Amino acid sequence: MSSVKLGDDYVRVPKLDVGGSNWVLYKERLTWAADAKGLVGHLDGTSAEPVAPPSSAGTNTTAPVGGTATVATAPIGVTPDPGTVPDPAHAAYQLELAGWKKGEAIVKQLIASTIPDSLFMKVRAKGTAHAIW
Structure with a gap:
């Protein structure tokens, strides 16, 4: 053996x-x-x-200078635009x-x-x- x-x-x-x-x-x-x-x-x-969180469709949050954060989406596997902040739940997933x-x-x-x-x-x-x- x-x-x-x-x-x-x-x-x-x-x-x-x-x-x-x-x-x-x-x-x-x-x-x-x-x-x-x-x-x-x-x-x-x-x-x-692991199960994807509900927001895992590529949701990202964008915060313009001096403004309120807005939500931007990017398909999974696609790099979001510079200046976007990944959804924390999606990043953890x-x-x-x-x-x-x-x-x-x-x-x-x-x-x-x-x-x-x-x-x-x-x-x-x-x-x-x-x-x-």
């Missing part, structure tokens, strides 16, 4: 045998590795994708979403790097780490 070294903290997870003969050890060690990284919620599904996506990517890679290629080909299109798991 070979192992894969992952990350700077040298978490070792055995590769899943093609026949699944080491499934019990693999499952426990992968779960422990994800837990050590603070990402076990991505495996068990308790870490859900974007940070939370980025953190969640990073956790998903780490756990997906943890799984992908320790399963046989034949199994990877079957699970690669699944949307979340929990769905893959």
Whole structure:
């Protein structure tokens, strides 16, 4: 049973045998590795994708010099005009979403790097780490 070294903290997870003969050890060690990284919620599904706030349609507030703030909108992914202030709820959501996506990517890679290629080909299109798991 070979192992894969992952990350700077040298978490070792055995590769899943093609026949699944080491499934019990693999499952426990992968779960422990994800837990050590603070990402076990991505495996068990308790870490859900953050929900966008109602104002997350790209709403920004613009405050003219000496005036009252007005609301300006920009599509998601489009940089707003200079002088606009991002909606705090939307900014917090974007940070939370980025953190969640990073956790998903780490756990997906943890799984992908320790399963046989034949199994990877079957699970690669699944949307979340929990769905893959």
